[in-house]
Amino acid sequence: xxxxxxFASIIAVIMAVISAVKMPRKISMVALxxxxxxxxxxLSGDAMSxxxxxxxxxxxxxxxxxxxxxxxxxxxxxxxxARTEGLSSSxxxxxxxxxxxxxxxxxxxxxxxESFFYSPEFERExxxxxxxAGYIFNLCILLYSVISIVNMEVTLKISSGVxxxxxxxxxxxxxxxxxxxxxxxxxxxxYRSLNMTLLPVRSGIILVATLxxxxxxxxxxxxxxxxxxxxxxxxxxxxLLVIGIYLLGLGVVGQGMRYLGPEVGRNITTFVxxxxxxIALTIILSEELRRKAIVFISKNFYRQKHDYREQWLKFTGxxxxxHSFEDLLESIGEGFKDAIGAKGVAIWLQIKGNRxxxxxxxxxxxxxxxxxxxKMLEFLSNEQWIINxxxxxxxxxxxxxxxxxxxxxxxxxxxxxxxxxxxGFIVLREELADNEYNFEDYDLLKTLAKQAxxxxxxxxxxxxxxxxxxxxxxGRVSSFIVHDLKNAAxxxxxxAQNAEEHIDDPDFQRDAIRTISNSADRIxxxxxxLKELPxxxxxxxxxxxxSICVKNAIKEMNVNGNSKITxxxxxxxxxxxxxxxxxxxxxxxxxxxxxxxxxxxxxxxxTGRDNNSAYVKVSDNGCGMSREFIxxxxxxxxxxxxxxxxxxxxxxxxxxxxxxxxxxNVSSQEGKGTDITVFLPLIE
Numbered sequence: 204x205x206x207x208x209x210f211a212s213i214i215a216v217i218m219a220v221i222s223a224v225k226m227p228r229k230i231s232m233v234a235l236x237x238x239x240x241x242x243x244x245x246l247s248g249d250a251m252s253x254x255x256x257x258x259x260x261x262x263x264x265x266x267x268x269x270x271x272x273x274x275x276x277x278x279x280x281x282x283x284x285a286r287t288e289g290l291s292s293s294x295x296x297x298x299x300x301x302x303x304x305x306x307x308x309x310x311x312x313x314x315x316x317e318s319f320f321y322s323p324e325f326e327r328e329x330x331x332x333x334x335x336a337g338y339i340f341n342l343c344i345l346l347y348s349v350i351s352i353v354n355m356e357v358t359l360k361i362s363s364g365v366x367x368x369x370x371x372x373x374x375x376x377x378x379x380x381x382x383x384x385x386x387x388x389x390x391x392x393x394y395r396s397l398n399m400t401l402l403p404v405r406s407g408i409i410l411v412a413t414l415x416x417x418x419x420x421x422x423x424x425x426x427x428x429x430x431x432x433x434x435x436x437x438x439x440x441x442x443l444l445v446i447g448i449y450l451l452g453l454g455v456v457g458q459g460m461r462y463l464g465p466e467v468g469r470n471i472t473t474f475v476x477x478x479x480x481x482i483a484l485t486i487i488l489s490e491e492l493r494r495k496a497i498v499f500i501s502k503n504f505y506r507q508k509h510d511y512r513e514q515w516l517k518f519t520g521x522x523x524x525x526h527s528f529e530d531l532l533e534s535i536g537e538g539f540k541d542a543i544g545a546k547g548v549a550i551w552l553q554i555k556g557n558r559x560x561x562x563x564x565x566x567x568x569x570x571x572x573x574x575x576x577x578k579m580l581e582f583l584s585n586e587q588w589i590i591n592x593x594x595x596x597x598x599x600x601x602x603x604x605x606x607x608x609x610x611x612x613x614x615x616x617x618x619x620x621x622x623x624x625x626x627g628f629i630v631l632r633e634e635l636a637d638n639e640y641n642f643e644d645y646d647l648l649k650t651l652a653k654q655a656x657x658x659x660x661x662x663x664x665x666x667x668x669x670x671x672x673x674x675x676x677x678g679r680v681s682s683f684i685v686h687d688l689k690n691a692a693x694x695x696x697x698x699a700q701n702a703e704e705h706i707d708d709p710d711f712q713r714d715a716i717r718t719i720s721n722s723a724d725r726i727x728x729x730x731x732x733l734k735e736l737p738x739x740x741x742x743x744x745x746x747x748x749x750s751i752c753v754k755n756a757i758k759e760m761n762v763n764g765n766s767k768i769t770x771x772x773x774x775x776x777x778x779x780x781x782x783x784x785x786x787x788x789x790x791x792x793x794x795x796x797x798x799x800x801x802x803x804x805x806x807x808x809x810t811g812r813d814n815n816s817a818y819v820k821v822s823d824n825g826c827g828m829s830r831e832f833i834x835x836x837x838x839x840x841x842x843x844x845x846x847x848x849x850x851x852x853x854x855x856x857x858x859x860x861x862x863x864x865x866x867x868n869v870s871s872q873e874g875k876g877t878d879i880t881v882f883l884p885l886i887e
Contacts, residue, residue, distance in 0.1 A: 207403055208250040211410040212243035218413045219243075221420050231283040235377075238276035239413070242380065244269035246409060249402050256326040260316045263331070267311040267319065267340065274347045274384065275304035277377065281354035284373070297350060307343055310336075320397065329399040338395065341388045348384040355381065376415035383408050514542055518651055528662050529834050532564035535655045536629070539617070542651060543644060545631040549611060551575065552619075552627035552659065559864045559884070560627060570611045571868065572882060574815055575628075579604040583618040584625035589645050590616035615640070617648050619656040626656055695722050742781035742862045749776045749785075749817050749883070750810050756789040757808065767804060768793060773811035779886040780863055788856045792821040792879050795853070799825030799877065816866075816882040824876040833869050856881075 219239035226232040248266035252259045282297055319337035322330070333341065355378050359367065383405060391397050518538045525531040536548040549565035560580065562571050582590070582600045590597045592608055592615075601608060608616075612632045619627040629652065698715050705711040750772050757768050789808075796806040800823050809820040828837070838857045860867045863883055871877035 205250040205254055205402075207410070208246050208406040211406040211413070212247045212250075214410055214413045214417075215239045215243040215246075218416050218420065221417070225420055229283070231280050234276045234280035234283070238273050238280055239416075241269045241273035241276060242409060245273060246402075246406055249399060249405075253329060253399055253402065259322060259325055259331075263320070264311070264316045267316075268308060270344060271307040271311050271340075274344050274351075275301075275307060277381065278304060278347050278351045278354075280377065281351040281358070281381075284355075284358060284370075284377075297354065300347065300350065304347070307340070307347075310340065325399075331397040331399065333391065333395045333397065337397075338392065341391045345385060345388040345392065348381050348388065352378060352381040352385065370419070372415045372419035376412045376419065379408060379412035379415065383412075514647060514651075518542070518654065522655070522658055525662075527835055528666060529564070531658065531662050535658070536564050536566070539629055539631060539648070539651060539655075542647060543615075543631065543640075545614065545633070547612065547632035549630045550627060551630070553625070554861065554864070554866075555663075561866055563627075567612075570630075572813060572816065572866070573607055573610055575607055576604045579607070579616070580625060583616065583628055587618055587620055589618070589648060591640055594640075615648070617652050619652055619659065621656045621660050626659065629655075695719065742784055742859070744779040744781060744863075744886075746777060746779050747782050749778065749780075749819060752780075752782055752786055753789055753808055753810055753819060756786050756793065767797060767800065768806045768808065771807060771809045773809065776810060776812050776817040776885075778817045778883055780883055781859075784859045785863070785881075785883075788859050788881060789819060789821070791853070791856055792881075796821055796823035796825065796877070796879075799823055799827075801825070812885065813882070815885055817885055818880050818882050820878060820880045822876065822878045827873040827875050827877050828869075828871040829873055830871075833871060837869060838867075 216239070219236045222232055222239070223236045226235075245266050248262045248269060252262040252266070255262065278297075279301060282301060314336050318334050319340065320331040320333055322332065325331065331337075355374050358370070359374050387401065387405060390401075521538045522531060522534045525534055532550055536550055539545070540548045547566050549567065549570055550563050551560045552563045553559070554561050560575055562573065565571060579590070579600055582588075590600060590613075592601050592613055607613075611630045613630045614633045615631040617629040617631065618625055619629065695718070698718050701711065702715060753770065753772075757770055793806060793808070800806060804824050807820075807822045809818075809822070811818060838854055857867050860881055860883075865884060866882040868880045868882065869877065870880075
């Protein structure tokens, strides 16, 4: 049976390596890596103790140290895994225990192994009797395991929908390991002994747990009788029913195992108990199975498929009191996704000032630059009906928009109507539960869409009002600029007056030249800032080669001594745009990139075409920007990270791009650099 132990240890090591390679370098993943490695070491050490009973003292010391590391690492993992606030979201007790956990490792190293256990007949009985140090050690292991499994329960409770679907098997895998620890070490404390004959059972359970972790890592993608029962109570009863069936089955299996002998019976019963628990938890925690149960209950026990009052209150509460437009759209998307159990969602809204639609919210970044076909927009606007890709009534519009619908993995497209006009639409991917949509689903979605459209309109009007108030500040800024110009003019005037008397004085000549030079530089800077203040843009659209426009902008920049710019032309792209305005945009983006990079940094410009758009991409390896700054401040006037900046440049750039019915996309990581891409529609 030691072969099973070594095999389980190897699988645990493999899963540790996969987690280190595939998952992000976060503290929780580092803790998981160490926890799996130490689990493998503990199992292997126990196996060697049985294979070489005369060396049990040496191998058990290795096991104790590995167990101490394992329980400390898993404790750290359960405190930080899937938590937005990381360790700060944990309680004071957990933080104190985390701080004290290294003492457990030191305890195992410092204390002599004889103080942990004694084994008079270990080679024959495979049992170690605990001394005081061993009893305290097992008590600590049990304490950490219990609090760890509570942490995992908290993580699971605060997750919902697709998020729970994503972390389910990770929680199950770690939960199984922790449950095994609770069983094994509580057994040791109860009998004040370590029963090494349980090693095959422990190995099999660890093997199953690591395989569950592997699944998680692979994902990281009649008569009219009325029954009135509370839905939530029914779902809880369903969970209790599953657990009751499991316990009944466990009792039957345990009774049958009595005929196979106490040792075999205990081992097989223990193994079946854990496997049954894993299956029961998988059923209870499965979002897909939960959705199927809800659909089945709603169809067979209720007149209405949906509890509209509950859905309305939940959706209203979700979208209330949001601090930003981005948070509001994310809440709306989550509300639609949870309402019918969709796997994903994306929201397209009409861009201000033109008739194009852009993706404002999605959980799949690959669809950000997709643009819908005019026929689909006309269908949604004229019919004001939900598009179901599997509905024959929508076959024509689905056929005309096959590329867009396939790329977005759309199952339903829900229009957002404001004042009888199409303000946008919501794309919902397939359901977690395989369910046929009917009029009740459509009624619910249309009701939610009406509220969502109203809230989005109010949020946009609020943003426009805020921007209008911000632009009022331009007048105040202008007064400061006039004051600076007046100061510069006064200095020049004084210099001219003094020149009549002191023009022949060399010292005066030097001071006059310095004053004139400084005043000229100040006026140039003021003029440049005035040029960047956005107003009403009138773009003159003519057909140009985008690559030539970029080359001219780079040439002008390189004349001023900026040799860090590299241009990569993938293909020549011709479309209609205002050459002078787009040149301003490219020059401003290049200047920002140059200012963001160190002396040895590099700025790369790329042009090409993507689907129905031409693009210019400016990339640098500079300081980068935080996600919060990009989402909430980057394109607002007078918001800047530069010490002497006015915060007008990128606001002006976005106004120019919007006037071209284009899109400006920003991707940045602090300390790594920034990519800013200007998308312009391809106009033949």
